[in-house]
Structure formats: C-alpha cells, structure tokens
Amino acid sequence: xxxxxxxxxxxxxxxxxxxxxxxxxxxxxxxxxxxxxxxxxxxxxxxxxxxxxxxxxxxxxxxxxxxxxxxxxxxxxxxxxxxxxxxxxxxxxxxxxxxxxxxxxxxxxxxxxxxxxxxxxxxxxxxxxxxxxxxxxxxxxxxxxxxxxxxxxxxxxxxxxxxxxxxxxxxxxxxxxxxxxxxxxxxxxxxxxxxxxxxxxxxxxxxxxxxxxxxxxxxxxxxxxxxxxxxxxxxxxxxxxxxxxxxxxxxxxxxxxxxxxxxxxxxxxxxxxxxxxxxxxxxxxxxxxxxxxxxxxxxxxxxxxx
Ligand code: NAD
Numbered sequence: 093x094x095x096x097x098x099x100x101x102x103x104x105x106x107x108x109x110x111x112x113x114x115x116x117x118x119x120x121x122x123x124x125x126x127x128x129x130x131x132x133x134x135x136x137x138x139x140x141x142x143x144x145x146x147x148x149x150x151x152x153x154x155x156x157x158x159x160x161x162x163x164x165x166x167x168x169x170x171x172x173x174x175x176x177x178x179x180x181x182x183x184x185x186x187x188x189x190x191x192x193x194x195x196x197x198x199x200x201x202x203x204x205x206x207x208x209x210x211x212x213x214x215x216x217x218x219x220x221x222x223x224x225x226x227x228x229x230x231x232x233x234x235x236x237x238x239x240x241x242x243x244x245x246x247x248x249x250x251x252x253x254x255x256x257x258x259x260x261x262x263x264x265x266x267x268x269x270x271x272x273x274x275x276x277x278x279x280x281x282x283x284x285x286x287x288x289x290x291x292x293x294x295x296x297x298x299x300x301x302x303x304x305x306x307x308x309x310x311x312x313x314x315x316x317x318x319x320x321x322x323x324x325x326x327x328x329x330x331x332x333x334x335x336x337x338x339x340x341x342x343x344x345x346x347x348x349x350x351x352x353x354x355x356x357x358x359x360x361x362x363x364x365x366x367x368x369x370x371x372x373x374x375x376x377x378x379x380x381x382x383x384x385x386x387x388x389x390x391x392x393x394x395x396x397x398x
Pocket of ligand 1: 102107124126127168182208259269
C-alpha cells in the first residue's frame with residue numbers, strides 16, 4: 093500500500109482499534125475518539141481525544157491535508173438508541189456532519205463510512221444494496237441519515253466516499269454484542285442462560301479480520317460513493333450461538349427466554365438479517381469463514397483474552 097495519512101474516528105473502539113493496528117503498518121495514523129466507550133490505544137498511532145459532536149473542536153483538529161478518513165465513531169447499541177434518542181442522534185448524526193465538514197476543509201482524499209445492516213430493517217433476505225432503507229431502530233435511522241449526508245458531500249463537493257454496511261461483527265477484542273454477552277452471563281452462572289427473544293432470530297456474523305480487509309479494500313475502490321454490504325453467505329440463530337459457546341466452554345445450561353417483543357430481543361431488533369454480498373465479492377473480498385465459524389472463533393478469542 094502507498095504511504096498515506098490516515099484518520100480513524102472511533103479508533104479507540106472495537107472495529108476502529110483493529111483497523112488502526114493494520115493502518116500503522118501502511119502510514120501515519122491518527123485515531124480520534126472521545127473515549128466514551130472505547131479505551132484502546134496503539135502506541136504507533138497518534139491519539140487525539142475529541143468529542144466529534146463539538147463543531148468548534150472538530151473544525152480546529154490538526155489533521156494533514158488530504159488525509160483518508162475512516163469514520164467509525166458512533167454508538168452502535170441498537171437497544172439504547174430506542175431509549176436515549178437525542179444522545180444517539182448527536183453521536184451518530186451530528187458527529188458525521190462535523191466529520192464531513194472537516195473532510196471538505198482538509199481536502200480529504202476519501203471518507204469511508206461505517207454503516208450497518210440495520211438501515212434495511214425487516215427487509216427480504218438476502219438483501220442487496222439497492223433495497224429500500226426502511227430502518228426499525230433509531231440506530232438504523234441515524235445511520236441512514238449519515239449515509240444521506242455522505243452521499244450529499246460526495247455529489248456536492250466531489251469528495252470521494254465509500255459506505256460499508258456491516259452485518260454483525262464478531263471476534264478479536266469485541267466487548268459488546270452477543271458473544272461477550274453470552275460468555276459473561278455464562279461465566280457468572282453456568283447452570284442457566286437468559287436469552288432475549290425466542291432464540292429463533294437468525295442473522296449473519298462476520299469475523300473482525302474480514303471486516304478490516306473490507307475497510308482496506310474500500311481505500312482502492314474507484315466508484316464514486318460506492319455502497320457495499322459486508323457480511324456472510326449464511327446465518328446462524330441465537331439458539332445455535334448459545335450452543336456453540338456452551339460447547340466451547342464445556343457446559344450445558346438451561347435456557348430461559350425473555351420473549352416480550354414477538355420473538356425479537358428488544359424493540360428495534362431485526363429478526364432475520366442476511367446481506368447479499370455479491371457486489372463486494374466481485375471486487376475480490378470474501379469472508380474467510382461462515383457465520384458459525386465466526387461465532388466459534390469469536391468465543392475462542394474472548395476466552396483466550398481473559
Ligand atoms: P465501538 O462502540 O466499539 O466504537 C465506537 C467508538 O466511537 C468508541 O471508541 C467511542 O468511544 C467512540 N465515540 C462514540 N461517540 C463519539 C463521539 N461523539 N466523539 C468521538 N468518539 C466517539 O463500536 P464498533 O463496534 O467498533 O463500531 C464501529 C462502527 O461500526 C460504528 O459506526 C458502528 O455503528 C459500525 N457497525 C458496527 C457493527 C458491529 O457489529 N460492531 C455492525 C455494523 C456497524
């Protein structure tokens with residue numbers, strides 16, 4: 093890879109931290125984060141503490157002209173987005189606008205935006221990129237607004253952009269999501285596991301290293317404002333995930349279901365998610381393992397990192 097200046101917002105977070113680890117090999121890397129949930133720091137990257145909701149602070153950020161910006165900072169908690177709406181709006185929408193303005197002023201080479209399968213809502217599966225965005229959570233709604241702003245900046249100011257819509261990302265240093273949730277619960281009480289919903293929710297999971305590969309691929313994509321799904325070719329149910337993790341831990345707890353929302357885990361939870369990944373596959377990206385393999389690898393990573 094040619095030497096560049098990289099900026100990663102949300103660089104102290106889960107995906108951002110893994111991305112920073114790869115980018116430091118290729119160029120000058122700056123991580124920007126308000127450290128609200130992320131705590132990771134790679135000693136070879138410069139770290140700037142900044143709340144991206146603060147327009148004044150963002151506009152005075154000292155990043156090199158022409159930097160390539162990965163905008164990953166957000167609050168990815170779907171459940172919380174249905175409760176603390178204004179706070180999520182700030183982190184997901186206001187921050188995105190401030191980052192786009194920074195990109196415009198600094199003549200950024202490209203902005204790569206981390207979006208989500210949640211923009212599609214309860215869509216027909218497998219869901220291609222040209223499906224209607226019909227989110228059922230504030231998180232999905234705010235990301236769809238973010239995508240709209242990214243596309244606007246691309247059309248209006250000629251900034252190169254790329255939007256990646258991730259399925260559920262697992263593995264590595266993940267601290268949130270279904271795998272850490274189940275492992276933590278089972279470490280507390282290995283006789284019983286509480287499952288939110290009816291356990292039949294089926295979704296696609298993609299391993300963290302594959303997601304980092306997709307983010308790196310996005311640097312080279314020529315299409316202006318490309319939109320790409322990043323996921324898997326299969327799904328796995330919540331019940332299956334529980335069994336994979338339990339098998340790995342060598343335990344057999346009883347399952348206890350909290351099923352208040354017609355099979356969903358919580359309001360805004362999409363019951364079935366499978367992204368059509370043919371577009372990114374044609375560009376040479378393929379997941380290195382299926383959803384089940386990704387869950388198993390993630391469970392092993394988590395138990396090993398303890
Ligand atoms: P994360 O919570 O681990 O990382 C997000 C980081 O952003 C955190 O370090 C946090 O401190 C920072 N942040 C939040 N608000 C900020 C603000 N106002 N100013 C500065 N920093 C702020 O999340 P993640 O799982 O690494 O997700 C990264 C991106 O990928 C997010 O945009 C998320 O929506 C998207 N995404 C994640 C998944 C997944 O399964 N993890 C799936 C689809 C999309």
